[in-house]
Amino acid sequence: MKTAFSLGLLLAFLPLGARAQTGKYTSAGDCDGLPRIEVSTPRGVCVGVVADGFRFPRTVTSLADGSLIVVDMGGWVPKRGSLWRLSPDPATHTYVKRKVLERLDRPHGAAVGPDGLLYIGELSRVFRFNPDAADPAATVETVIADLPTEGRHPLTALVFDKQGYLYVNRGSASDNCETTKAYRPTNGRICPEAEGHSARGVIRRYALTGPNRTATRWSNYAVGLRNSMALAIHPDSGLFVQGENSRDSISRKDRSLDDRTLPHEELNIITPWQDYGWPYCYDDNKASPEFKGFDCSRMRKPALLLPAHVAPLGMAYYSGGMFPDWYKGKLLMTWHGYRDFGQKLVAIPTDAVGRPVGEPLEIINGWYRKGAQPMGAPVGVSVGKDGSLFLAEDKNGTVLRVFFDPSKGNGIPTPGLSVNPGKDPDLEARCQELATRDDSFSRIQRDIIDPLCTSCHGAAGGNAGNLRLARCDDIGNAQRLLAPRPGRSPFVVPKSLKSEFYLRLEGTTPGLPPMPAGGLSPEQLEEVAGWINEGAPVPVSRAPGTDTPVATDGTP
The missing domain is CATH 2.120.10.30 (TolB, C-terminal domain)
Structure with a gap:
């Protein structure tokens, strides 16, 4: 070839x-x-x-x-x-x-x-x-x-x-x-x-x-x-x-x-x-x-x-x-x-x-x-x-x-390290709050969704697959994954590893590659399976004065 x-x-x-x-x-x-x-x-x-x-x-x-x-x-x-x-x-x-x-x-x-x-x-x-x-x-x-x-x-x-x-x-x-x-x-x-x-x-x-x-x-x-x-x-x-x-x-x-x-x-x-x-x-x-x-x-x-x-x-x-x-x-x-x-x-x-x-x-x-x-x-x-x-x-x-x-030019780099732009106060506050939580989905948000998914599924990325996964938004993302879809099951069905979200991460959806690009490590996939088998609970916001929707039972 x-x-x-x-x-x-x-x-x-x-x-x-x-x-x-x-x-x-x-x-x-x-x-x-x-x-x-x-x-x-x-x-x-x-x-x-x-x-x-x-x-x-x-x-x-x-x-x-x-x-x-x-x-x-x-x-x-x-x-x-x-x-x-x-x-x-x-x-x-x-x-x-x-x-x-x-x-x-x-x-x-x-x-x-x-x-x-x-x-x-x-x-x-x-x-x-x-x-x-x-x-x-x-x-x-x-x-x-x-x-x-x-x-x-x-x-x-x-x-x-x-x-x-x-x-x-x-x-x-x-x-x-x-x-x-x-x-x-x-x-x-x-x-x-x-x-x-x-x-x-x-x-x-x-x-x-x-x-x-x-x-x-x-x-x-x-x-x-x-x-x-x-x-x-x-x-x-x-x-x-x-x-x-x-x-x-x-x-x-x-x-x-x-x-x-x-x-x-x-x-x-x-x-x-x-x-x-x-x-x-x-x-x-x-x-x-x-x-x-x-x-x-x-x-x-x-x-x-x-x-x-x-x-x-x-x-x-x-x-x-x-x-x-x-x-x-x-x-x-x-x-x-x-x-x-x-x-x-x-x-x-x-x-x-x-x-x-x-x-x-x-x-x-x-x-x-x-x-x-x-x-x-x-x-x-x-x-x-x-x-x-x-x-x-x-x-x-x-x-x-x-x-x-x-x-x-002379090709020589200048001192100092740049930080990726696009910071905004709301996002920073959300990320700071996320860092304080240790429930199963918040860990998935930090370890998997933020580094691997939001660049394609974030609002600025065009919401690939008609699924929005926003940076540091563990509560909103869990709710979107559990939300009903017209004529289709939610991306995540609690306690079911036949959920579309899990199958796509696992790479076993016929005719479709694993997502994200390159797939997940076995340890990361086990982390997602654990959350779904728990009943896919939605994280609870502890931030005082927040207007973020709060849910505790896995219902969006």
């Missing part, structure tokens, strides 16, 4: 000011021959669409010949993942898109091994293959099997060091060791899933020294890391860094803590055999509210605290030649999160060995929804052979290229 992405050519024939549609993005110009998207960048830097039409692209890996391997996870449904090769055509400034592998089980991570083969992290295994073979599928070999897959963070990120060791993320099965069906409850001091050889929330190290260079044994190289989706190793010094996706809902156990601003995400320098604190500690070694009094002094502190909930999912040190010297050695990081400081590509200043020495600066911001432009959510980042940057962006199913033209 070969298709040429040719909107770059189309732009050459458009009159000045005309707008071309490229997937979900609308382009009004070009970026080195590719359709340019409207985001904020330093002067001289632009972002163009390399290819679209992916289901849920998560990582992009640059190969030596200038082509790209794209890992398309396909969503949270098993066996829908695929791998694609994008090969540049210099004559047309386009890329040829070809499927390489299919029917993969929720693949995510990718890394080129010391043998030149490509290593891919599926949900339960790591395999390698030769992307240059006439039949790449015939070269697939399992390298690591039987990875644990249960719980909240089952995806596999990976990276090689200079000695050829392979490091694999095993994210936590829980948020912060709360009781779930996946493992035993805690005893108030010790979290079973964070302890022992088979612990979760760790980075495992594998030596590929077994038969046929496979691995059956591992060591827990670093522990106390809730979810290490962003991993990078400095190309010269070998310094190992990790971007920590910190816990959610910290206010559940301590209402004096603000879930909007705490805990911070972290940038950690990984030192062998160290404990980085999860789930007992957060930020600069503060005891988590579930483990008050815990001695965090022996835990490894973060090298840099990042804004809360930005969700760092990709990292790479810049060593290319396209961008100005200012970029040399900087640590590039994608912020996937949908909250105030998310949807960004940032550069973190570093010293000669790669340690952070300054605050993040924004290479791409303004990726929030505005007009016809959709919100973007970058995941993987890779430095191309020509020194440009490539991003996998899963919300709109695209691969993007970040290009620098010195004739249009």
